Amino acid sequence: MIPLLASLLLVTTRPAVSQVILVEKAYEYVQKKEFGKAREAIDLAAANESTALDARTWYLRGYIYKELYKANPATGGELRAAALEYLGKSAQLDTSLAYRKDGQAVTRYLVVTFYNEASGDLNRQAFDKALTGFRNYLQARSGEPPDNAYATALYYAGYTSLLMGNQSGARQYYEQALRLNYRNSSLYSDLTSIYEAAGQDSLAAGTIRAGRQQFPGDTVLRITEINLLLSQKNYRRVEAIVEEYLALYPANVEVMLVAGTVYERISQGDSLSRESYFNKRKEIYRRVLSTYPDNFSANYNLGITLYNRAVDLIKAQQYDLDIVLLYEILEKVSGLFREAKPYVEKAYRLSPGNLNAMRALEGIYYNLNEKEKSRQIRATINEMK
Template sequence: MKQALTLGIFSFFSISSFAQSGEVTNAILAQKDGMLLDAKTSIDKASEHEKTKNDTKTWYYKGKIYEAIALDPTLGKQNSDAAKIAFDSYTKAQQLDETAEKPGKYKKDLTEAFASQSLAVAIQNGGIQAYQDKKLSDAYDYFTIYQTIKPLDTLGYVYAAQMALAKDDYKNAKEAYTKGMTKTGYISPEILTNLLYIYKTVESEKDLNKALEIARLGKSKYPNNANFVNQEVDILEKSGKLTEAITNLESIIQKGDKKVENYLLLGSLYEKNKELDKAKESYRSALAVNPNSFEANYNMGALIYNPAVDIIKTVRNMGVSDYQKKGKQMEAQAKEVIKISLPYFEKAYEVKSNDFTTKKTLKEIYASLGMTDKANALK
């Protein structure tokens, strides 16, 4: 009786183990017959049972079945995490295969599985679907997995970075962009611009030295993109290196890049550095390139006009005695300066008549010069 009981228990465990091993076989056969939901049910049971949950075969076929589900137009939408489960299952199979008593049995199959275009498509589709469902963290995870499958494809890095940016995860966005540039060599203006934003403005990631590297990389890769020249100058200025910013920009102009934008930027730097004569010269150079430049005309006009405004303010604050001594002389001096600024503001207004500040300033100038009709015409 005791022997019969022992045999009965042994038989139970043998049958149970065989049954679960049979679930793997059932899953394989169901997949071959196109019955993916039945295959899913069987392989899920096998991957949870004590006797088969540590078998490489179980996880390899779980990967294949879930990959097929992910690629099915209907089932893929109903099982939005299928592609990720497929990848995780292949990864688990790889780990088990490497530590098995006879390692490497599934090495070739797993290598092919990870390298297959079908898995890449499944992961990519999973990321796109997650994004459309507004599951940004899931989308980020999918595109990060895609990087593992297709390390030389820019898509995984750029999309992962964009998902991270969309959820204000600037650290991971920065890392995805940087990793992508290193791995693929792909460096676009958009990537560099986004990195500049992160390094310059995001408090937790701010690093002006890194920002300067990115700006200079952009200037090197895209010499016709004025944004990177402007960014370099702006970063140098923010870093307290105004003289270096001026020197760099002068060098660019001397090498033949005589764009209006460069002269305008140089003029503004000279203004900030209190080198007003050089600022005027820069704006004159800009006007020589394009006489119709709104910015060059306005900046030149303002540079001439503002000191006259300061003189007028000083006169208005004078006492009677001081005014009698030098007030009228200073007013006349201011008026002559204002006359010099007038043509620049008139040209700026001609180019951009809807600019409120230009219109307001021009009206004030006309009034101060006694040109009442022209002042009244600017309503």
């Protein structure tokens, strides 16, 4: 017969033993990949005080919930959150660091899923979900030393914010990425534009200068620098940069189009050189069209350059002008409209809904006395309002 004291001891220890058995049972189910049954067992073990303070219980629970999340990530957000919570609790209880390495590996896997899902959402243009995912990734890693992966997530959180029209949010993320020396030319380009929009020209200039030093051959950064100088009306400096870049990359369409814009801006501020820059604009757009005849911007810009030149000549007429001279000017004006016509028509065919092209075409038809075509374009414009 068992002594009374021993009997009492046996009775009082059975619950603790049974809970330990539940942990072992959960582990057996894990080995068999029966994670639903493993969850039932580990949830019971975690609810009992005899195993609730055991780091192994919470590590195993986190691992099981991770596997359940893996089975259905599209709807497993709560499982992932629970897994991270349980793994965090295991780390707190694990004074001997017995589960540290494995726990960190499982945690890293789960944290990376935030980033991967956010990247997929960004590619699908689901910007709200993407930004939430990047934020979750950054939050989950907030206790770790930042590395390049962290800086990359900061950049994409900023990029997503910018796509959503949130420049202040984009700025915060971009500046953090920049402080971590994240190397991406678009970071410098976007941040320069944000500073410029905020009227912080010195910050914009310093950022684009740093970007150009980091990525001296980057076309986007060069064009961002050109646009910044254009906004500051530093036309001569811009022209020198454009000419230098055209010499290096004579077939770069984007640079040629920017050159056309630069020549226009210079001609607007320098009446003495207007004719010279008018000719330079025509030449540069024709260069684009010689290689890319279906480029909308080159067709439209060449057409509108000729159109505006004709309008300027009309506006400059004097009422007491000699009739012979007046006739010559009107002939020149008509010639410019005729020259502009095929380019604007091509632009309209390439982009039928472009209002600027339609308005220019309406004016060309009207001035060439093609009244029916002008009325048709006007009717189309009115229908779009």
